[in-house]
Amino acid sequence: MQIVVDLNRCQGYAQCVFLAPEVFELHGEEALMFTPTVPDGQHEHVHRAAAACPVQAILVGERAGSR
Numbered sequence: 001m002q003i004v005v006d007l008n009r010c011q012g013y014a015q016c017v018f019l020a021p022e023v024f025e026l027h028g029e030e031a032l033m034f035t036p037t038v039p040d041g042q043h044e045h046v047h048r049a050a051a052a053c054p055v056q057a058i059l060v061g062e063r064a065g066s067r
Contacts, residue, residue: 001038001061003046009057016049016058024049 003023005016012030016023023042025033038046050058 001043001046002036003034003038003050004036004059005032005034006057006059007032009055011055013054015052015054019049019052020045
């Protein structure tokens with residue numbers, strides 16, 4: 001599974017970091033780092049993180065590949 005984060009849209013709320021810390025990491029106050037290819041066992045965490053993003057900046061799966 002692939003993910004894409006629209007870093008222009010991301011506001012650094014860090015909900016993704018709390019829900020999928022093996023995929024998302026916050027550096028400083030607003031610099032989000034992420035793993036574009038989701039590791040096995042993290043798919044459900046990433047789906048929850050994408051759903052929890054207040055600005056819907058995370059695209060998952062096929063939606064991520066179409067960007």
